[in-house]
Amino acid sequence: MALSAAILVAGSLTVNAFSNPTPAQAMVPPGGYGATAPPMGWNSWFFYGANISAKNIADQAAGMATPNSNLPVNASGTHKSLADLGYRDVGIDDGWGPNNGAGRDANGTFTTKTGFLTGAQTKAVTLSNGTVVAARALNSMKDLTDYIHELGLKAGMYTDTGARGCGGMSGSGDHEAKDLTTFADWGFDYLKLDHCGGTPTKYSTVMADYKDWGSLAANAKTSAGVAHPIALDMCQWGAGSPDGPWVWGGAAGRTWRTGHDLSGNVGWGTTSNGGSTWVNFAQVTGNFDLNDHPSNQATGQYNDPDYLMIGPGFGNDPATGKQQTHGTDTTTLWGLTPDEQQSYFGMWAVQGAPLVLASDLTNLTAASAGIVGNQSVIAVAQDSANHQGQKVLDNGKVQVWSKQLATAGTRAVLLLNRSTTSQTYSFTTQSLGLNGTATVQNLYTGAGLGTLSSTGSKSFTLAPHQSVLLKLTGATEQKPDTVIVPTATGLSEKIWNSSTWSAWQNVSLGTAGSTGPGSIKGEPAVVSSAGGVDVFVRGADDGLWTNTYKNGAWGSWLNLPGMVLTASPTAASMGRDRIDVFVRGTNGQVYQRTFQQTPGADDKPAYWYDVKWTTSSVALGGPSTPTGSGTIVGAPTAVASLNRIDLFARGTDNALWQKSYVSGEWTGWTKRGGTLSSSPTAVSGHPGQIEVFAALSPTGNIGQLSWTATGGWSSTWYDLGRAGTGAPTASQVGDRINVYIRATDNTLWQWYRIGTGPTGTWQQLDSTTKLTGNPAAAAHP
Numbered sequence: 138m139a140l141s142a143a144i145l146v147a148g149s150l151t152v153n154a155f156s157n158p159t160p161a162q163a164m165v166p167p168g169g170y171g172a173t174a175p176p177m178g179w180n181s182w183f184f185y186g187a188n189i190s191a192k193n194i195a196d197q198a199a200g201m202a203t204p205n206s207n208l209p210v211n212a213s214g215t216h217k218s219l220a221d222l223g224y225r226d227v228g229i230d231d232g233w234g235p236n237n238g239a240g241r242d243a244n245g246t247f248t249t250k251t252g253f254l255t256g257a258q259t260k261a262v263t264l265s266n267g268t269v270v271a272a273r274a275l276n277s278m279k280d281l282t283d284y285i286h287e288l289g290l291k292a293g294m295y296t297d298t299g300a301r302g303c304g305g306m307s308g309s310g311d312h313e314a315k316d317l318t319t320f321a322d323w324g325f326d327y328l329k330l331d332h333c334g335g336t337p338t339k340y341s342t343v344m345a346d347y348k349d350w351g352s353l354a355a356n357a358k359t360s361a362g363v364a365h366p367i368a369l370d371m372c373q374w375g376a377g378s379p380d381g382p383w384v385w386g387g388a389a390g391r392t393w394r395t396g397h398d399l400s401g402n403v404g405w406g407t408t409s410n411g412g413s414t415w416v417n418f419a420q421v422t423g424n425f426d427l428n429d430h431p432s433n434q435a436t437g438q439y440n441d442p443d444y445l446m447i448g449p450g451f452g453n454d455p456a457t458g459k460q461q462t463h464g465t466d467t468t469t470l471w472g473l474t475p476d477e478q479q480s481y482f483g484m485w486a487v488q489g490a491p492l493v494l495a496s497d498l499t500n501l502t503a504a505s506a507g508i509v510g511n512q513s514v515i516a517v518a519q520d521s522a523n524h525q526g527q528k529v530l531d532n533g534k535v536q537v538w539s540k541q542l543a544t545a546g547t548r549a550v551l552l553l554n555r556s557t558t559s560q561t562y563s564f565t566t567q568s569l570g571l572n573g574t575a576t577v578q579n580l581y582t583g584a585g586l587g588t589l590s591s592t593g594s595k596s597f598t599l600a601p602h603q604s605v606l607l608k609l610t611g612a613t614e615q616k617p618d619t620v621i622v623p624t625a626t627g628l629s630e631k632i633w634n635s636s637t638w639s640a641w642q643n644v645s646l647g648t649a650g651s652t653g654p655g656s657i658k659g660e661p662a663v664v665s666s667a668g669g670v671d672v673f674v675r676g677a678d679d680g681l682w683t684n685t686y687k688n689g690a691w692g693s694w695l696n697l698p699g700m701v702l703t704a705s706p707t708a709a710s711m712g713r714d715r716i717d718v719f720v721r722g723t724n725g726q727v728y729q730r731t732f733q734q735t736p737g738a739d740d741k742p743a744y745w746y747d748v749k750w751t752t753s754s755v756a757l758g759g760p761s762t763p764t765g766s767g768t769i770v771g772a773p774t775a776v777a778s779l780n781r782i783d784l785f786a787r788g789t790d791n792a793l794w795q796k797s798y799v800s801g802e803w804t805g806w807t808k809r810g811g812t813l814s815s816s817p818t819a820v821s822g823h824p825g826q827i828e829v830f831a832a833l834s835p836t837g838n839i840g841q842l843s844w845t846a847t848g849g850w851s852s853t854w855y856d857l858g859r860a861g862t863g864a865p866t867a868s869q870v871g872d873r874i875n876v877y878i879r880a881t882d883n884t885l886w887q888w889y890r891i892g893t894g895p896t897g898t899w900q901q902l903d904s905t906t907k908l909t910g911n912p913a914a915a916a917h918p
């Protein structure tokens with residue numbers, strides 16, 4: 138049924154369009170480097186360790202900006218430099234300051250260590266565009282950043298949140314504003330903020346510390362008062378479960394490390410470690426796994442798995458165990474074989490990770506230039522949609538990671554052999570979750586590989602630790618939608634695969650209180666995450682029960698003790714790695730329980746790392762609800778999108794209320810109005826959009842209230858023109874919004890809308906199956 142006119146359901150409706158929560162905004166300073174794509178560049182740590190001087194930083198900057206005969210040529214036939222390929226950040230790491238709190242002058246201003254600034258001359262560089270950058274003497278930090286800027290590059294500084302840094306040099310501690318002014322005076326563009334010295338006592342959390350730095354850095358000024366915003370790269374190694382930096386980092390800076398250091402060895406540029414292996418492939422894949430937070434990555438906010446030890450730097454000869462000559466780029470470098478180096482770069486590219494080299498840029502040779510200078514692979518890492526690739530297949534040996542690219546119908550697909558034996562692997566578009574036919578290109582070699590379809594497979598034989606990065610053009614994504622309904626025989630699931638519905642697949646509800654919930658009170662909650670489709674229900678015993686539908690089958694029921702439920706639960710997944718469940722307790726308030734995936738182990742419900750119950754309830758308050766009542770009517774509903782969860786509930790005044798968890802912090806409750814006669818349900822297809830549906834008084838018809846980040850809340854509830862029994866449920870698949878209801882004859886009906894506006898269509902999905910409760914729906918990610 139098409140609705141041409143929106144109907145204002147409640148005359149007294151008050152919708153506040155000005156108190157909308159805004160989506161988490163990345164704290165990259167306006168125009169700041171890293172605002173539109175993940176940073177690329179070089180960092181001093183693995184190559185030099187703490188033994189750095191302004192001179193060797195300047196020499197690496199020169200290496201980055203100097204045209205290299207091993208890199209591709211530009212339009213005028215001149216070889217490009219690494220800078221021309223996008224590598225622009227020149228990052229100083231630990232070791233520029235004096236040790237142990239002795240790093241400040243009488244005014245409390247940071248000083249450099251003895252020997253850092255020696256007056257040494259930089260190299261003169263002729264850039265690929267013919268511009269000549271003259272040599273200069275390095276007598277101050279400003280001399281160094283001026284040189285870096287003249288080379289067309291950005292200069293990065295380093296400090297620590299604590300009073301002491303990781304390598305012993307002084308950190309910032311309580312001198313945040315003072316040090317940012319110093320770094321602005323010195324001309325730095327971005328800052329790596331380490332965490333070895335811990336959090337100053339004035340901050341209650343690590344998050345509060347980094348957020349404070351983020352806003353100070355974005356608003357930094359020189360001591361003369363000139364605005365000089367500084368981008369922030371956070372380095373606290375992903376600590377803080379369940380709220381790791383991927384949840385709140387976007388509200389503090391542009392990148393955050395998600396794991397530990399890739400290698401404990403440092404300093405090849407200045408010392409020898411006697412020929413032991415620098416880094417191994419398990420460390421590389423380990424950090425790749427820890428960096429798997431695709432739901433938290435977006436433009437201006439990037440997960441960071443650490444630096445790229447690819448190219449000249451450290452190499453040990455596998456035959457003799459001896460270190461190779463500095464600068465010779467034969468095969469095994471930093472302890473990695475050529476296949477491992479290539480896979481390392483492919484993994485970072487498919488994750489859209491920062492590409493920050495750790496190698497010696499003054500010696501970039503053919504083999505390493507072939508990897509880090511591959512413009513097609515760099516384009517995957519820097520793709521403007523800024524999606525992080527997701528794991529779509531894993532057979533225990535070969536993994537397939539897929540990254541949706543900005544151009545419609547294109548994606549990068551990494552096939553990675555993580556095993557130590559050769560593997561032959563075949564796949565079709567269908568096994569990658571795609572419909573139709575795709576043309577395929579090997580991005581490592583540039584070779585076209587013909588087409589891939591749902592029936593015509595492709596096969597690759599991959600040597601141990603080898604990978605291939607493919608570009609697929611033409612296939613479309615299958616985005617299945619799941620609807621789960623309580624019936625007389627249990628809980629039944631039906632899946633829409635973009636063209637047809639599956640048959641019902643049923644799971645029995647078991648024996649109350651022992652093998653299952655027995656029966657379901659109210660409606661189930663369903664959420665789709667890496668582990669499959671997870672369903673949560675309130676059992677006959679008022680306990681919370683869960684089951685997972687995965688690989689075409691239901692699992693066993695599991696009881697999640699600790700709460701007596703007085704309404705149906707709701708669940709939301711902020712990412713593949715996390716599920717939050719909200720319930721109404723005996724006191725009528727909302728309680729939250731968080732489940733967190735063990736890093737790297739995707740296939741894991743039943744039931745993850747469990748963060749126990751916390752109350753997220755505060756008094757509802759507000760004009761029509763006496764302050765302090767603090768209770769909700771019926772079941773809450775939660776919806777997650779980039780770095781936020783929005784929780785909606787029907788207040789005791791029957792109005793819709795909202796409370797939001799944004800970048801690691803809860804807001805209070807805000808009234809959104811309406812006169813509800815059922816619990817609400819909410820759906821979000823992408824960040825910056827939420828739709829709420831509920832039955833409305835006095836008709837009982839389903840109503841819809843919409844929010845966009847740009848337009849705020851719609852001023853009216855739209856009447857969808859049909860009443861159901863109890864609460865509706867909704868899902869969003871791309872631009873298609875589906876609302877499901879248990880109709881008054883107990884059959885399942887769907888309303889759907891493609892695009893925007895209130896116009897939609899109702900259809901009965903099944904005329905025979907009778908629902909014994911309200912449905913629940915979820916779109917697969």
Ligand code: GLA
Nearest residue numbers: 182230231303304331372398
């Ligand atoms: C920590 C960081 C590294 C590096 C060192 C310097 O270990 O994780 O990246 O900055 O400190 O001491």
